Amino acid sequence: MNKKTEIKAHGKVILIGEHSVVYGYNALALPIQALNITTTVEQTDGATWMDTNHYHGAFFDAPSEYDGIKYIVKTLLEKVEDAPNVKITYTGEIPMERGLGSSAVVALSTTKALSQFLELNLTQDEVMEITNHAEMINHGKASGLDAATVNSNYLVFFNKQDGPKQLSQKLGATLLIMDTGELGNTKIAVQSVKKQMDESESKKKQIARLGELATATQTNWLKQNAEEVGKIFDEAQSILASFKLSTKRIDNICKIANENGALGAKLSGGGLGGIVIALCPDQKTAQEIAKKASANFDNYWIEEI
Structure with a gap:
């Protein structure tokens, strides 16, 4: 297994369609490369651990606002026999609860980094499914727009029926x-x-x-x-x-x-x-x-x- 894995993901802003996108209507969102978080996964001899700007401690003792990430880590560790204890560190800063996609960024980068570290070779669809489920835990109801946009380098035109379409214009x-x-x-x-x-x-x-x-x-x-x-x-x-x-x-x-x-x-x-x-x-x-x-x-x- 890799000793250390790092994955960076960027934030986003919704240009138009917030709230209506939850009900199947169209929305447009823009990736913001200047805002990003890097997730680092490494093996640890102690308990599975989390280091963020706001929380340092045992991963599964983290407050409820981290329940989405806890779901990701638990789900992926269970896919490996005799899974190691890991330390997951988040560096960089996207202001939380501002509509900048911080929870989707952390969910996506955690899923990708842990998949790579554990050599799970998750497909893109599997990564997005796990990321979106974490977003449902975080927000109660999630359209999938945030996850699609933080995973894109281009403007995203989105509805729940057709999924994301990238616009380079x-x-x-x-x-x-x-x-x-x-x-x-x-x-x-x-x-x-x-x-x-x-x-x-x-x-x-x-x-x-x-x-x-x-x-x-x-x-x-x-x-x-x-x-x-x-x-x-x-x-x-x-x-x-x-x-x-x-x-x-x-x-x-x-x-x-x-x-x-x-x-x-x-x-x-x-x-x-x-x-x-x-x-x-x-x-x-x-x-x-x-x-x-x-x-x-x-x-x-x-x-x-």
Whole structure:
């Protein structure tokens, strides 16, 4: 067996289709290479162990937020006769509960690293199945979009029926990603949306509209019509806010962005906190917005898209 295995995986942002993707509608998500985590697996003489920025200790004694990873490690170790005790170390930082895909990144990299370390030779489908099951444990209901995007180097167009399709086409714009510093909670957000849909036909129609907006985004992306994509972002933000998924800080950032040259702005991910994305015509506009909105966020990144 290998003495040490390292696997790096990157984060993502959902451009359009959060929440609606859970119900089978389309969504678009973008890999963010600047945000990544490396998972290292090595044999240990002691108990199976986990080292992260937030937890150092026996793997299976880790808090419940690590239940998805515990499922992965237990499942893969059980595939090997006389499996060794392992130490798994996570280095790098993707802010948690912000919609940046941190749980999917860790799930994917853990599955790949442990598969390689244990010489299991899991197929791509098996890796994704285990990763997505861990995501179901983490979030209660997962579409598969996060796992598909953190496993891709290109924009991902996704629905549950057809799975992920990669788009290498560039839009020709700049994306400003701002971390509000407010912890989102995907599980609570998904439950809240479901409850509202169960109680209201109009809410079901709004979720369907989010799916339509994702399809329209893909169409305009391929035409490199950034202005129209910006308008779509604004409409999507209005719908997400109507589900009470926005916060005062998110609203403030969107307002500042749109008043200072953004083509459109919206929350990204589950909501109730997390990140805001602003579509900008160029780098200079993105930097200007970041400067003016800085009191409302903890950190920001700029991606050419």
